[in-house]
Amino acid sequence: MASSDTKSGLTDTRQARSDGNLQTAGLEAGLDALENVATTRTPFSVTFRAKILPPLIATGVVLLVWQALITFNVVTDPTKLPSPGDVATEFKDAWLEGKLLGYIWTSVERGLLGFLLALAIGTPLGLIVARVKFVRAAIGPVLSGLQSLPSVAWVPPAVLWLGLNNSMMYAVILLGAVPSIANGLVSGIDQVPPLFLRAGRTMGATGWKGAWHIVLPASLPGYLAGLKQGWAFSWRSLMAAEIIASSPDLGIGLGALLENGRNASSMPMIFEAIFLILFVGIAVDLLVFSPLERRVLRSRGLLVKS
Amino acid sequence: MATAVAKAGPAESVEYAARIEHVSKSFAGPVGRQLVLDDITLDVAPGEFVTLLGASGCGKSTLLNLVAGLDDPSSGSIKTDGRPSLMFQEHALFPWLTAGKNIELALKLGGVAKNDRRERAEELLTLVRLQGSYDKRVHELSGGMRQRVALARALAQESRLLLMDEPFAALDAITRDVLHDELTRIWAETGVSVLFVTHNVREAVRLAQRVVLLSSRPGRIAREWTVEIPQPRRIEDAPVAELSIEITEQLRGEIRRHGQQ
Structure with a gap:
């Protein structure tokens, strides 16, 4: 096996032993280099073609079909389907009157504030439900059941309890979003691999230290998914509340704009409101939650390139 | 208990x-x-x-x-x-931390002062011949490198x-x-x-x-x-x-x- 005329040292047992330490170091460096996976970021042009171009094309197609329905007189009644131009004019007028941003901000401010409140309540609630067996048995099923209850159902009681004011809006948002956020955290914690908990315990991370150093960071992906869903629920709940409970004192948010459109039988205004509601929902997801989620997943190597 | x-x-x-x-x-x-x-x-x-x-x-x-x-x-x-300290068949490194921070967490839980942790972690990485891998994420390391970081983390507990x-x-x-x-x-x-x-x-x-x-x-x-x-x-x-x-x-x-x- 060992031949003396080779200088490689790998086959020469004696030599390998004499400077085995050095040998191992070199061998190890070689193994590491062989197994190293190069991680490169995709160039923007590729991202543009794969991720940005398709939705732009889809939007263009929808606009084209819409315009075609009007141009070729498939739909002739403008009170049923306004032309894209009419809706654009509606947007332009609202912008020129300086009201457009006001509509958006009225709703977004409520939505964000409500969401932050829901976050502050849902997080500790989720922690307690996940960690305390009795609480989990007691309210766990109700908490997940609440997710299937449309939040619009909370509007009538909230109006009667709190009156037509901002508190009522926040109450509806909380009832819609808190269960989502709490549930997200619970499922995130449930999915923490037991191995991490064992590893943490041998390192002395028990009790609160364990929760802070191991359980919470390990459950972050599930928690973020819960937050994302919580935001969607906040936004939907708020729109339901604004549509049903529109009152001049409350200012005109997007839900109220929609309701005003209905009262004025103005289809362009209704379309304007729907587009704005959709726009805000997508924008918040795209600008806040998706980047946050991607960042967390990428740093953990959980983002699979497709 | x-x-x-x-x-x-x-x-x-x-x-x-x-x-x-x-x-x-x-x-x-x-x-x-x-x-x-x-x-x-x-x-x-x-x-x-x-x-x-x-x-x-x-x-x-x-x-x-x-x-x-x-x-x-x-x-x-x-x-x-x-x-x-305990080392498993699976590396059990925490994927939300870098290689170095995994070791530092063990040092922190073991009561090592904040200022000494970085240096000690680098020393341990050098001991397992992974100097320069402090900022590497767990998924960027090969199986053998992960087990060496896990070994360094176990040694960090000073047991x-x-x-x-x-x-x-x-x-x-x-x-x-x-x-x-x-x-x-x-x-x-x-x-x-x-x-x-x-x-x-x-x-x-x-x-x-x-x-x-x-x-x-x-x-x-x-x-x-x-x-x-x-x-x-x-x-x-x-x-x-x-x-x-x-x-x-x-x-x-x-x-x-x-x-x-």
Whole structure:
């Protein structure tokens, strides 16, 4: 096996032993280099073609079909389907009157504030439900059941309890979003691999230290998914509340704009409101939650390139 | 709560890294209580390298969990010199932290002052020959590198006893060979005591000063061998192979008994 005329040292047992330490170091460096996976970021042009171009094309197609329905007189009644131009004019007028941003901000401010409140309540609630067996048995099923209850159902009681004011809006948002956020955290914690908990315990991370150093960071992906869903629920709940409970004192948010459109039988205004509601929902997801989620997943190597 | 694991302070001079006395462990199984470990008595001396060897069902991982204080024995007592650190077959590194921060977390939980942690973590990375990998994410490391970071993290706990639960079983053979060399070197450099569980006879002989063979169902100590082959050994060395054959024969004998019952 060992031949003396080779200088490689790998086959020469004696030599390998004499400077085995050095040998191992070199061998190890070689193994590491062989197994190293190069991680490169995709160039923007590729991202543009794969991720940005398709939705732009889809939007263009929808606009084209819409315009075609009007141009070729498939739909002739403008009170049923306004032309894209009419809706654009509606947007332009609202912008020129300086009201457009006001509509958006009225709703977004409520939505964000409500969401932050829901976050502050849902997080500790989720922690307690996940960690305390009795609480989990007691309210766990109700908490997940609440997710299937449309939040619009909370509007009538909230109006009667709190009156037509901002508190009522926040109450509806909380009832819609808190269960989502709490549930997200619970499922995130449930999915923490037991191995991490064992590893943490041998390192002395028990009790609160364990929760802070191991359980919470390990459950972050599930928690973020819960937050994302919580935001969607906040936004939907708020729109339901604004549509049903529109009152001049409350200012005109997007839900109220929609309701005003209905009262004025103005289809362009209704379309304007729907587009704005959709726009805000997508924008918040795209600008806040998706980047946050991607960042967390990428740093953990959980983002699979497709 | 590990009540049976008494923590010996440094003031008390101890002549063992771990002392396992008449330990039995049974679990509630489908057919009544099942005895997994039966009257195990074993000492690991300070600085000693002991491998626990056995086929499936010998309770070797259970025994390691008991020593680690993750579970309590049904009877008997286990004493260790401080809290042991534990390394698993899976690297168990936290994916939300970098390699360096994984080690720093162990240092932090062990009470090392904030200012010293970074330097100590770099030292430990150098010890496992991963200098320059401080900022690497776990998923950017190969299997062998992950286990070396895991080893560095276990060493960061400054425990006098390192428990290893088949830490190289999931690695490819080439990497495993290299890590055997590394473990032998680090053991000699740090003077830590090691209790190493494996089902690989040659690995046991390659690494240990003492090989303890456990029988299966229930796990009992079947036989012990003192390995006097000088380090550094190679897994291909003739004396290693010779002793491995002897141990394997005994191990197979233990396994055959189960077929005859």
